[in-house]
Amino acid sequence: MSDLPLVQADRAVPPPAPDTRPSGRRRRLRLLSRADRVVITLMVLVPLVLVVGLVWLPAAATVLLSGTDWDGIGPLGGIDWVGLRNYHDVVSIYPPFAPAVRHNVLWLAALFVVASPFGMFLAVLLDKELRGGRFYQTALYLPVVLSLALIGFIWQLIYSRDQGLLNAVLGGNTDWYGDPKVNIWAVLVAASWRHVGYIMLLYLAGLKSVDPTLREAAAVDGSSEVSTFFRVIFPVLRPVNVIVLVVTVIEALRAFDLVWVVNKGRNGLELLSALVTQNVVGEASRIGFGSALATVMLLVSLLFISVYLFTVMREDER
Template identity: 80%
Template sequence: MSDQSQVPQDHAVPSAVTTTTTGGRRRRLRVLSRTDRVVIALMVLVPLLLVVGLVWLPALATVGLSATDWDGIGPVGDIEWVGARNYADVVGNYPPFVPAVQNNLLWLAALFVVATPFGMFLAVLLDKELRGTRFYQTALYLPVVLSLALIGFVWQLIYSRDQGLLNGVFGTDVDWYGDPDVNIWAVLVAAGWRHVGYVMLLYLAGLKGVDPSLREAAAVDGASEVNTFFKVVFPVLRPINIIVLVVTVIESLRAFDLVWVINKGRNGLELLSALVTANVVGEASRIGFGSALATSMLVVSLVFITVYLTTVMREDRR
């Protein structure tokens, strides 16, 4: 009997074939077995079907429903086509829309102007391998693991009017979550606390990939640490900068959990995402109107996502 055992065809060990390139050099190409091809096909198709079914189809349905008048309860045959009327009503006949846009822009400005630079500053400090760096990284990144809803409850311990830490320390009687003149600022502090840790982690990962010879060359030329960072290191972090920009914009648009658990996005905390939820699943369900609001957010998000993907693909080609 031969010592070599027969291997079934379906589970055959991938073989290799030798090909000759145009330069005359030979290279071996791995030939996949039928089992490998099935596994690869499943690994591609299953996530693709999930993304299409759970993301793109609902997004396309939202765009289609934005041109209709439907309460989401009656039969599909009762859907009335209204064209662009919902968009006109959003802009002209919906009082909370303008405050919501202003709050979303304020959210973006606070994250981009305050939280993002502070997160980058912390990343630069932690990149110096100070004592206890691992502890600080964990402590600063911990809020990112928490949801914004949970962060809202955590900060309630600080902002509570009667038993909150802030009023107890300063002897004030401010309703930080209830007063429409200050609640948006209180919420932005809580949201920025979470965003700082995320930005810190992104920049810290980028700084670890910077070639040390660049800093050494700048030091030889007599550049200070500040000049070295802004003129040498920061330009190298361009892909990270694009990622942070896109993440910040999307975070400002999708901000929802924090204001919803406080007062459902009312009384000075109006946001576009909260308006969408209030119109789609609220007491007076208006699927078409809420879909028009959601489509507007989708278009703005796609602009920045397209910029990000274009930049990444350009970097890959280089």
């Protein structure tokens, strides 16, 4: 028999020593030089400061000023706190508010019902690798690069009462920008012209990422192109659809340049953004009242932005 002591089977096995090695991310950070760490810190800190200073702080100041009565000129110590009175006045005794809300809703409906589907239709056509497709993509996307103010001047050449192209073709004498019965529709055509190219690009990028085997399987089952798109492709584009919805809502809310170029948002072209500008930097500066209008726009925008972020984060989790 061996003189070595026998190891008892029931002896407790000591637990493994904890792994004190740094994680992969910490190891990578330790490998960075001091200069690299400074650069990374600046790359994170500078955009953060800009966003907080140029977006969130002004937004918070706008919400606070919406409860005050201030003309923007007097001393800050003389600001009168009025609570929710500005919101009450906006809804009850401010005549341009109701037309502005209707026009913003109409703007949203025109972009969502007409411009967005047309942009999606163009994306489907260009996804078929047509001859000259790059040229068509560039031509259709070009209005997106232009500012809305410049687009307003371009369409002014078309809508001009005396020398405009449209009246010359139709043989009429309609004041497309001056008549309050038609000017909102004229401006919507110009805005939709720009919006179509943006939506086309979003859907075209989404279509390029669709798995080709989905179309092949649908073709094997005898599905037509229209049926394949709406039953197979369109559901796959759900993230793009959400983005298009949010972009369309934001575009409808921030519509400003076109109507301001035409007649500063008056005479049938009242919009919430134009009312904010009229009250904040207009002839009768009312910072508190204009801030209340801006806060209403901010709340509506945050609602749709929250829906978008919730959808994106849920897709990432999946």
